[in-house]
Amino acid sequence: MSQSLRPYNTFGIDADCQELICYHSTEECLEAAQHLKTSGLPWIPIGEGSNILFVNQHFPGIVVHNSITGIHPEEQEYSILIRVGGGEIWDDLVDYCTGRGWYGLENLSLIPGTVAASAVQNIGAYGAEAADCIVKVEGIYVNPDSDDAPYEGSLLHDECRYGYRSSIFKDELKDIFLVTYVWFRLRRRFKPTLSHAAIERHLIKDGIEPARATAKDIRKAVIAIRQQKLPDPKLTGNAGSFFMNPVVTPELATKILETYPDMPHYQTPANDGTEGVKIPAAWLIEQCGWKGKNLGKAGVNPRQPLVLTNLGGATGQEIVTLATTIQADVYRKFGIELHPEVRFV
Numbered sequence: 389m390s391q392s393l394r395p396y397n398t399f400g401i402d403a404d405c406q407e408l409i410c411y412h413s414t415e416e417c418l419e420a421a422q423h424l425k426t427s428g429l430p431w432i433p434i435g436e437g438s439n440i441l442f443v444n445q446h447f448p449g450i451v452v453h454n455s456i457t458g459i460h461p462e463e464q465e466y467s468i469l470i471r472v473g474g475g476e477i478w479d480d481l482v483d484y485c486t487g488r489g490w491y492g493l494e495n496l497s498l499i500p501g502t503v504a505a506s507a508v509q510n511i512g513a514y515g516a517e518a519a520d521c522i523v524k525v526e527g528i529y530v531n532p533d534s535d536d537a538p539y540e541g542s543l544l545h546d547e548c549r550y551g552y553r554s555s556i557f558k559d560e561l562k563d564i565f566l567v568t569y570v571w572f573r574l575r576r577r578f579k580p581t582l583s584h585a586a587i588e589r590h591l592i593k594d595g596i597e598p599a600r601a602t603a604k605d606i607r608k609a610v611i612a613i614r615q616q617k618l619p620d621p622k623l624t625g626n627a628g629s630f631f632m633n634p635v636v637t638p639e640l641a642t643k644i645l646e647t648y649p650d651m652p653h654y655q656t657p658a659n660d661g662t663e664g665v666k667i668p669a670a671w672l673i674e675q676c677g678w679k680g681k682n683l684g685k686a687g688v689n690p691r692q693p694l695v696l697t698n699l700g701g702a703t704g705q706e707i708v709t710l711a712t713t714i715q716a717d718v719y720r721k722f723g724i725e726l727h728p729e730v731r732f733v
């Protein structure tokens with residue numbers, strides 16, 4: 389019998405799958421992994437589906453969902469070590485820690501999704517990323533291409549190969565390592581991360597001197613900024629930033645700047661280590677006239693054009709059509725390829 393995936397994707401796509409398994413412990417995850425191996429079906433681990441687009445109405449395989457809860461802190465002399473069930477909601481963890489005076493996650497307030505996915509995605513915002521605090525990730529190995537039975541394992545921070553929104557779990561271990569628990573180390577002593585001007589501006593507007601801001605002040609500011617900028621997936625289906633910000637060669641950036649001298653751009657190394665220039669995808673989309681525009685039941689958010697939305701009853705294919713039309717327009721106008729940040733399933 390097929391299972392609805394409507395509650396498991398923030399785009400609100402009415403998709404379903406052949407089978408849905410929720411695991412509540414490491415033992416249940418191991419059992420689920422054994423079932424995956426013998427089923428002969430494709431599978432995908434998901435959390436809240438806040439970075440996933442179900443392209444087709446039916447996924448002919450098994451969706452595995454981490455439902456392990458529990459936050460287990462161990463207070464140490466200078467820091468707190470916390471083992472967290474991967475099914476916990478990320479922002480609940482941030483609230484829990486900030487409220488207890490344990491620091492490091494406050495800039496990542498209100499990012500949707502689960503704790504397990506935070507370690508897969510290396511979520512980041514406002515000058516911080518999950519990898520800054522992750523010390524270990526536990527899970528179950530289930531490799532479809534090997535004869536080995538599924539087995540339990542863990543990876544220390546350095547083994548997770550964290551980079552910008554990337555990790556070994558998105559690459560070599562994609563769909564092969566089912567995350568069960570994530571370990572974080574948080575600080576007792578607070579030092580605000582203020583590298584983003586928007587946070588400073590918001591604090592000043594609230595009458596708070598940025599250097600004296602508390603972690604709760606930062607959390608409050610980040611939540612307010614995000615609520616102003618991004619549509620709430622509970623009200624309007626979306627998966628956050630749909631495209632990654634492209635990094636182009638300095639030559640291409642210079643050529644575009646001749647026509648668009650106001651184009652925002654930032655020097656940054658490209659993936660291959662060569663010199664690069666990052667251009668906000670939102671700016672490119674806006675220049676192509678897509679801000680606030682719709683195509684069928686799929687739309688481009690009027691405040692943040694990097695966010696594509698389900699205007700109500702859109703299919704995965706309708707979102708894909710909008711995305712590919714935008715990609716083609718951006719390529720035609722600027723010669724830049726936009727790559728999705730969202731995972732297509």
Ligand SMILES: Cc1cc2nc3c(=O)[nH]c(=O)nc-3n(C[C@H](O)[C@H](O)[C@H](O)COP(=O)(O)OP(=O)(O)OC[C@H]3O[C@@H](n4cnc5c(N)ncnc54)[C@H](O)[C@@H]3O)c2cc1C
Nearest residue numbers: 434435436437438439500501502504505511512567627628
């Ligand atoms: C409004 C909005 C704002 C957002 N803002 C940000 C932001 O500021 N910064 C940011 O980094 N992201 C942002 N995102 C993206 C999203 O919140 C993150 O990618 C989040 O980590 C996804 O969590 P999830 O539980 O929904 O994972 P899913 O979307 O379900 O899955 C994401 C990936 O993780 C894998 N995965 C999930 N669970 C497991 C598991 N247990 N084991 C192994 N693999 C697993 C999936 O296969 C998939 O590849 C935003 C999304 C929305 C909707």
